[in-house]
Amino acid sequence: MILQKLLEDVSSAKESVKIVSAWIRGEILEELIRAIKPKVKLEVILRAGEKKDLEISDYRVFKAVRDFGGEIYINPRLHAKFVIVDDKKAYVGSANLTYTGVMEGNLEAVVSLEDRAKIKELLDLWEVVKKESVKIDKRTVAVVIRSYSSTELDVLLLEELPEQSFLKVNTEKGFLVCKINHINSLGMENLLQNVKMVQKDWVVALINSMAEESGRIKVGRVHMVCEYVRTKEEEKESSFGVPLRVLDVGTQLLKMDEEEELLELMSTNMSGYPMDVKVFAGRLFGVKTPAYLDLTKIASMHMAVLGTTGSGKTTFVARLLKNIKDLNYAQVFVIDLFGEYHKRLGDDNLEYVKIPYTLFPICVDDVKELFKRYGIDISEKSTEEKSFFGKIRKLLKPDLRKIAYSERSLEDMLLDAPKDIKEYSQELLELLSRDFGEESTRNQKDVWQKATQIVSSQRGIVLCDLSDLIDPESRLNIVGLIMKEIFLSSMKDGKRRLVVLEEAHNFAPERGATDLPTGRENIALQMTKRIALEGRKFGVGLIAITQRPANLNKYILSQMNTQAIFRLVTKNDLDAVSVFFGERDWKLLNLLPLLKPGTLYLSGLAVPFGMLLEIEL
Structure with missing residues (x-):
């Protein structure tokens, strides 16, 4: 059986496994990947040019490669099928990595190659196919499916992400900073409308593949926050630029490197300069x-x-x-x-x-208010009243250095009143002492x-x-x-x-x-x-x-x-x-x-x- 032979050879791989197959079933690839040693470099190219491609190849293919840490590429014209182990041994034939291809059902022809010249030709073909393919970066967590402007877009989420997550799109100068503001889970009734808006075959195929797997897809509404421009330390320029370019459908959004990029970003103030202190x-939140x-x-x-x-x-x-x-x-x-x-x-x-x-009055109006609060009718009408409040006015100032409390208490000030006023002051002090305690005026x-x-x-x-x-x-x-x-x-x-x-x-x-x-x-x-x-x-x-x-x-x-x-x-x-x-x-x-x-x-x-x-x- 073809699958058994492939399992034996990929399990012996020491450096690399390269897989090219128009169609791949997730269960088959998962079984192959389980046989590959952890440090071996895994690269997979599959076909995704129309809806039916990823109805056969399912989303488990993407997840299996990503979980292993491998690289996956999509080519809309792919029809070739081959596997190369350590660049020394290869299998070439008509069989896709599907049930009918490598297990039972179809009549397939597959040959084993170890001739260096033949392997070299196959590696050259590998590079040609890879060059014209779209690479799904292993750090990719979302793909643009619709752009409204240079700052607003919808993305297809390839992983479970919380709202307010920060993502990035690499640029020549640095990277665009993106934030997921809202996430919608869409069922089949909304799927057709979203697919109709997408004008890129492999993205349509990817949407269909994910929907076939779970019956739903998750779409995030993303806001482009800024462009983070890496500047040299000696350059006294802001690190923030304005995102002016509308992102194409199919643009991949990556996870930020939390140990470097996100920390670098979080150490910048709104002006785009490194924080001084x-x-x-x-x-x-969630990250x-x-x-x-x-x-x-x-x-x-x-x-x-x-x-x-x-x-x-x-x-x-x-x-x-x-x-x-x-x-x-x-x-x-x-x-x-x-x-x-x-x-x-x-x-x-x-x-x-x-x-x-x-009690801490700081001006004459405060003292007048105390008298008024307790119903004591006293104002600056008589000569004695004017004299009394005149003294208070000199003693109380809205200034810590000028106010007389450094030497005198409120009680001292109130008792230093003309004879006709003193009984009113004494009455006020008694009422204040009852309500607030004797110390409050002393x-x-x-x-x-x-x-x-x-x-x-x-x-x-x-x-x-x-x-x-x-x-x-x-x-x-x-x-x-x-x-x-x-x-x-x-x-x-x-x-x-x-x-x-x-x-x-x-x-x-x-x-x-x-x-x-x-x-x-x-x-x-x-x-x-x-x-x-x-x-x-x-x-x-x-x-x-x-x-x-x-x-x-x-x-x-x-x-x-x-x-x-x-x-x-x-x-x-x-x-x-x-x-x-x-x-x-x-x-x-x-x-x-x-x-x-x-x-x-x-x-x-x-x-x-x-x-x-x-x-x-």
Whole structure:
């Protein structure tokens, strides 16, 4: 039997096995391949010029060769049948590698050759056939079946791949970077329509072959992200080009080399330049390749971290901060509203300051508001009232260096009142003590010292824990003063500083969300805006973290040039982040409510392009 003889000879192969057969059945080829030693080079050429070719040759042929690590070629005109072992022995005849060809059924003629001259002639024919054939690269995972433009196309998937997978098409200068945005599984009812659109015989045959095997095919909608151009180290040019050429039907998309090409790509920022300071961010969803952020783009151009409670925001930021600390690139100031970061960051090179419960008015209007809140009717009408509030106005300034809390408490200021006013001040102090405790009006000097300790610290990370400070206006005032000092310090010395603002919508709210009772703009909002607008000039960066992006000031949100977006549910929040999603990533916006904890969409200037990531929780 022909098959038995072939099995004996291919099992003895030491270097190469070359197979040429118009038609091949998967089961026959699988049996032959099992007999071939692992390090032997396997090459297969088969016919695929019309639908019937790959109704006989099935998709198991492609899979068997790919699994072995061999090369497969398709030739639409092939009719020859021969096998060459180690370039020394060959079988030539009429038999295809099918049941009827090499087992039983057809009357076939096959001869064995070992004559060097004859083998040489056969090898020359092999090279001719191979040269005019289409090579299906062993790394090929998809084939173009329809191009809509230079950036949008449909591909036939040859392997199971998750959405958001990155593929490539080799070019003379480098490679085109492609991302699978969506995958459809098509049954026989849709198959004919897809085949009708394809104007290349071997691709049609391949589609039919896969459909015959499983009854379905999988088609991916692919977006061409960019062309990655390999540049020399001394060349100061962007590595990203614009893909302008429409890919032909039949173009093969390959897996990226995760150890080299994908890592090289993931180490590039959106401008196409190598990241200046690379910080680990997470792993590509479904692929596990590490992805990075360019810290220089965050420290100068800011980042938003958005997502519902429990989605993974704090874990993501804490790990990012640890990496930043190790790099010693910028001093980091963390405004921690709920005390979540101390355990996560540890004590190494960390300045930890916990602000006690306090009342911390920073201007005369704040004091007037306290009187008004408790129904005490006092204003600047009488001479005594004008004198009293005049003193308060001199003592309280929205500036940490000028405010009088370095020497006097709020209680001292209120009791230093004219005789006619003092009983009102004493009444207010009693009411405040009952509601907030006696220390809340006496500990301003201690709080001032802690705020000063924060802004003067030289540690790598300075953590301001506000979990004991419940009064919202006092929080706004203290945080605003701290942020002002950080900004002014960078203006003077030019050192890089990074402010991490947890629950940013509480400090920098959108108009109408959490405005002060007086209607004026709080100092924390003022300073957050200033850092967002001017921070780049002075080396001050901002990471704004919030579970309610709809309530974060829209101007500030628009200045966050890198975005890490976790699960979001409400329509208002989804509308607020929709500006960060281009038309091609619209499906990802719709998926945000379904994201599992630890999954995020990362985009903006600090990364090469928008991508779906996973982090460990």
